[in-house]
Amino acid sequence: MDTTNIVTRPGPVAMIDALNDTFGKHAGKRASHAKGxxxxxxxxxxxxxxxxxxxxxxxAEALAATLRFSVGGGNPGVSDKSRSVRGMAVRVSHGEQDWDLVLLSEPVFFAATPESFVSFLAARVADPLTRKPDPAKIAAHNAQFPDGTRQPALLAAHGAPASYATTPYFSNNAFTFKSATGAVQTARIVVQPLAGTRYLSDEDEIAYPDAFLEEELALRTHAAAVEFDVMAQLPAEGDSLTDPSQPWLGAGMVKLGRLRVTGIAAHGACDGLVFVPVNLPAGIGASEDPILLARAAAYAVSLKRRTI
Known part of the structure; x- marks a missing residue:
């Protein structure tokens, strides 16, 4: 058999190794979104x-939801003012079925494939002398994998989120939805904050402490529930169904439900949970997105490393 054109993609261990090499290993912490x-x-x-x-x-009429809010990256001491993605992971349960939503605060992911994922992180390993990433390595990655330029450009275009309650969240990956008639439609998930979108100003970034997001959300939920609309975004012609690094033009939204955050949970209450985006209820299936299909195995490797 001719194996000349067979591409060997990085496996789950290589993906978690890439995160650990870039951010370090932190006992008991997730390899990605360690702070949350x-x-x-x-x-x-x-x-x-x-x-x-x-x-x-x-x-159903109403279902309990467990959530985890987080700052992107594998550094548990990262500043809440960092211009990195914010995460919202949600588990909604109904009987024996769970629906895990794994969402980011930008509409695109930083990699289209596991190869790009590993290369993106390898390019950002800090130089031992400067303690900063080497710009030449980042440029080389971008030349080989242009998909790695889109999310950083969006993050640089605005300040850090001012609140977990005032940022939208996106699945980046697409999923398939099957109706009662058997019709199948591909869509991405968009979660829209009813409080609107707000980012820190330059003055806020100077004045705010490095840890404010948890207390800010606690104060909000003490006064009233924080609400989001969970939407299915339909693709426009030409929108990629398998590349999470590509933004969608979109062709309308269908409301799937309302998510209400009612309070902060006890410290560590969800630390043992692994939110897996292919953990899906009846009626929803995974697309052929290679990043989506690689995530479950990678999360299992990350879980094992933080529990041993």
Missing amino acids: FCARGEFLPSPDAAQLVDGPLFR
């Missing part, structure tokens, strides 16, 4: 969801 905290809430399915997806989870 748990919250509690509920998900209220929308009647509109029936036009896109059929499943028991979406026929």
Whole structure:
């Protein structure tokens, strides 16, 4: 058999090694989104969801939700003012079915494939002398993998999020939705904050402490629930169904439900959970996105390393 054109993609161990090499290993912490905290809430399915997806989870009235908010990267001591992505992971349960949403605060991922993922991180390993990434290595990565330029450009275009309650969140990956008629539609998930979007100003970045996001959300939820609309974004013609680094033009939204964050959970309440984006309820399936399909095995490697 001719194996000349067979591409061997980095496996889950290589992906977690890349994160550890870039951010270091931190006992008991996730390899990615190491800094974070748990919250509690509920998900209220929308009647509109029936036009896109059929499943028991979406026929319920209200379901408990476990959430984790986080700052991107593998450094548990990173500043809340860093211009990196923010994460919101959600688990909604109905009987024996779970729906895990793994969401980022930018509409694109930093890599289209596991190869690009590993290369992106390798280019950002700090030089021992300067303690900073080598710009030449980043330029070389970008030349080979242009997909690695899109998310950093978006992050540089605005300040850090002012609150977990005032940033939108995106699945980046696409999923398939099957309706009661058997129709299958591909869509991405977009979670829109009802409080609107707000980023830190230059003055805020100077004045705010390095840790403010958890207390800020605690104060908000003490006064009232923080709410988001969970939407399925339909693709426009030409939108990639398998490349999470590509932004979508989109062709409309279907409301799947309302997510309400009602309070901060006890410290460590969700530390043992692994939110896996292919942990899906009836009616939703995974697309052929190679990043999406690689994530479950990589998360399992990360979990094992932080529990031994």
